[in-house]
Amino acid sequence: MTNIRPQDAVIEVRDARVSFGAVKALDGVTLAIQPGECVGLVGHNGAGKSTIVNVINGGLTPHEGRVALGGKLIEKYNVKVARDHGVRCVFQELSLCPNLTVTENTRIMHRSLAGWGWRKKASAVVRAKLDEIFPGHRIPVGALVGDLTIAERQMVEIATAFSEVIQKVRLIILDEPTSSLDAGLAAQLLAFVRAFVKTGGSVIFISHILGEILSTCDRIVVMKDGKVVAARPSEGCTEHSLVESMGSVVKGPSARSIREINTGEPVLSAARHAGKGLPLKAHRGEIIGLAGLGGHGQTETLIDIYLKESGNWVRERAPKVAFIAGDRRLNGVFPLWSIIKNMSIGHLSDLSTKGFIRRQDEAKLVENWKSKIEIRTKDVENGILSLSGGNQQKVLFARALATRADAVLMDDPTRGVDIGTKQEVYSILRSEADKGRTFIWYSTEMDEICLCDRVYVFNSGVIVAELTGDQVTEKNILAASFRSAAA
Amino acid sequence: MISIKLLLEKPWIWSFVAAAIVWFVTIMFTGGASAYGLSQAALTFAAFSIIVGIGQMFVITLGPGNIDLSVPATMTLSGTIALKLMGGADSMVVPGLLVAVAIGVAVGVGNYGLIKLLRIPPIIATLSMSFIVQSTAIWANRGLRIKPPAILADFTTSMTLGVPNVAWIALGLSIVAYWLLQKLIYGRWVSAIGQNILAARMTGIPVDGVRIVTYVLCAVLASVCGFLLANFSGGAALNMGSEYLLMSIAVVVIGGTAVAGGNSNVPGIWGASLFMFLVVSMLNTYGFDAGIRLIMTGIIIIGVIVLAGGHNSEQR
Numbered sequence: 001m002t003n004i005r006p007q008d009a010v011i012e013v014r015d016a017r018v019s020f021g022a023v024k025a026l027d028g029v030t031l032a033i034q035p036g037e038c039v040g041l042v043g044h045n046g047a048g049k050s051t052i053v054n055v056i057n058g059g060l061t062p063h064e065g066r067v068a069l070g071g072k073l074i075e076k077y078n079v080k081v082a083r084d085h086g087v088r089c090v091f092q093e094l095s096l097c098p099n100l101t102v103t104e105n106t107r108i109m110h111r112s113l114a115g116w117g118w119r120k121k122a123s124a125v126v127r128a129k130l131d132e133i134f135p136g137h138r139i140p141v142g143a144l145v146g147d148l149t150i151a152e153r154q155m156v157e158i159a160t161a162f163s164e165v166i167q168k169v170r171l172i173i174l175d176e177p178t179s180s181l182d183a184g185l186a187a188q189l190l191a192f193v194r195a196f197v198k199t200g201g202s203v204i205f206i207s208h209i210l211g212e213i214l215s216t217c218d219r220i221v222v223m224k225d226g227k228v229v230a231a232r233p234s235e236g237c238t239e240h241s242l243v244e245s246m247g248s249v250v251k252g253p254s255a256r257s258i259r260e261i262n263t264g265e266p267v268l269s270a271a272r273h274a275g276k277g278l279p280l281k282a283h284r285g286e287i288i289g290l291a292g293l294g295g296h297g298q299t300e301t302l303i304d305i306y307l308k309e310s311g312n313w314v315r316e317r318a319p320k321v322a323f324i325a326g327d328r329r330l331n332g333v334f335p336l337w338s339i340i341k342n343m344s345i346g347h348l349s350d351l352s353t354k355g356f357i358r359r360q361d362e363a364k365l366v367e368n369w370k371s372k373i374e375i376r377t378k379d380v381e382n383g384i385l386s387l388s389g390g391n392q393q394k395v396l397f398a399r400a401l402a403t404r405a406d407a408v409l410m411d412d413p414t415r416g417v418d419i420g421t422k423q424e425v426y427s428i429l430r431s432e433a434d435k436g437r438t439f440i441w442y443s444t445e446m447d448e449i450c451l452c453d454r455v456y457v458f459n460s461g462v463i464v465a466e467l468t469g470d471q472v473t474e475k476n477i478l479a480a481s482f483r484s485a486a487a
Numbered sequence: 488m489i490s491i492k493l494l495l496e497k498p499w500i501w502s503f504v505a506a507a508i509v510w511f512v513t514i515m516f517t518g519g520a521s522a523y524g525l526s527q528a529a530l531t532f533a534a535f536s537i538i539v540g541i542g543q544m545f546v547i548t549l550g551p552g553n554i555d556l557s558v559p560a561t562m563t564l565s566g567t568i569a570l571k572l573m574g575g576a577d578s579m580v581v582p583g584l585l586v587a588v589a590i591g592v593a594v595g596v597g598n599y600g601l602i603k604l605l606r607i608p609p610i611i612a613t614l615s616m617s618f619i620v621q622s623t624a625i626w627a628n629r630g631l632r633i634k635p636p637a638i639l640a641d642f643t644t645s646m647t648l649g650v651p652n653v654a655w656i657a658l659g660l661s662i663v664a665y666w667l668l669q670k671l672i673y674g675r676w677v678s679a680i681g682q683n684i685l686a687a688r689m690t691g692i693p694v695d696g697v698r699i700v701t702y703v704l705c706a707v708l709a710s711v712c713g714f715l716l717a718n719f720s721g722g723a724a725l726n727m728g729s730e731y732l733l734m735s736i737a738v739v740v741i742g743g744t745a746v747a748g749g750n751s752n753v754p755g756i757w758g759a760s761l762f763m764f765l766v767v768s769m770l771n772t773y774g775f776d777a778g779i780r781l782i783m784t785g786i787i788i789i790g791v792i793v794l795a796g797g798h799n800s801e802q803r
Contacts, residue, residue, distance in 0.1 A: 306689060310691050313695050314696050315672075315696070325686065330686075331685040331689045332689075334678075334686060336678070355671045356670050356671060357670060
């Protein structure tokens, strides 16, 4: 394999850059996939794995950089070019149509299965591939996809991607394919991947289960903050060394001061999820971090706590909890309103007399917070949507911090907020916590989690670990993220 | 100049412009002779649309899918029961009004109860409620036609300072509604829920509390309107509310309230209510037959919505 020249790569992405607003999703990534190799792609959430996958499968055109196929630069690279070249992708979110049968879904993926008797041909193709990858699978190809279990759907999706009708399959991207398969099926898939690679095919394999990556891949690429931070043969790598390179290389001094562990009555608590894992408790003046891979139940936990602690029928003079949204559009911003109304809405009971809003006090509050966290606008009467995303987020911060709530729940609130403001926010949080406020903070940024007094690590909706004081390190958190819950 | 520009940016201005044009065209036809009479009639009949329209406006502001279709039935029931209770006696006026309000509260609570407990969409919940309410009205009425107390019949049909009394009542209620929306926390909450109900819940707004109050408010306004209308027209009739279903929704939409919720507009309801009455009288004056009249009404309403809609996008 070593004697193959780089221009023979199945696909090569050179210096790709993609940014979404202020966020650099890809910051100069170069990646070449040789024929007959399996490349493992690892990295924390938001490291840019999905973005590079989208660039490779043609779904996303990089703002800068080139894509070359078989050594030839392609000017207009897109999904069709990718498919014609034999690049296929198995998506993390299943992409089959649930109202169609397995056979019909195969037809959608392979347009060349046309004409009289396509049903027969498609059935044969997909059945053969399923038998080959997952011997003894027992999936009827005439069944509606919606009636299959999630594991069976994943199997069908994998089989249709590997099926060859006219064009040869050169590169398959497997984006967390084993997350819904049990150990036996996963082993079958990994064995098939090895066999496929031996015959000259290429695979990009993304998984959070590092053991799989190490046993299956020839080469491992580690991404962090939109960059490739390590690319080396898998021999010589260990889980430990991978976890280490996924973390930040240089770390500033920790702003966290070790605080005595509070054992009193918790301000907030959440029971164990479905009887598994650990319960959540938050004491007065604590900053609690919720860590783990994204989408593993952190946001849901915050929302559950909020709904439990706040009333839905009558007005509360002093709310117990406040919430800062991360998904602004979904549960944060009131799009028709001005900045001033968006900021004061959580605090109105303190800005009113007998239900009448005191406009001067409202304006005073908003001006105060505007200068405190530097919301960049000429006039707070402007619409909230006139602000950039980061500045909208600042308004949501102010909305929650201005209330008298004892506890503030934060759902990854610093997305798109610039570094300066982040530092400002961190110091506000710390001083508020010292005054006795409690924060529960879900963040996808490791640096932020490391600012917390205590951290709960989530996996599949369950708290799998609790880290306190000195245990709160990047390494421990990453290691715990892959642990499964004790019943 | 600046003030004219500001005025043109208001979404409610278009309903007034439309009403003024229609008024003028009608007067032209009669050579100016009917100006006073037409204005009086317009204010009187518009008043009833304004009262139910305000209630519907609050409900529509709650966001997509929120609507109260029980308005006509509530009007009929409250008119029927109140007149029956008063039995034409002047001394029973206050209890009659109280009963009308109580009916409104009951219907409103019932509406939201159906929406919340059975988790059915407001359009179906309020429609089913309206069957129950209408049937109750039929059962209570039994073909009796009871005259209203003389004092109320007088009051609703006469004028103060040259303006019909019912228009004064509508004005009073409009000012209260404007206050509720602009000055009170409640108004902010209604608007917040209409824009983003999830965000509203997550900022500590008691969403269910606000919504039930709003549905009750709408039903109470409908029953007060039914009470006034029954007294005005000399007795309750089973079909007295029927035209107010379309009317209550149309005046809200033409008046520049956002159909998608979150943004309400009290002055616009006045312009729209006057416009709706004037269109019908204009077409009557020009002597069109019923079929043409309905078609023209529809076309004109669509035209005004298109015109006003174009100026609504920059709302805050």
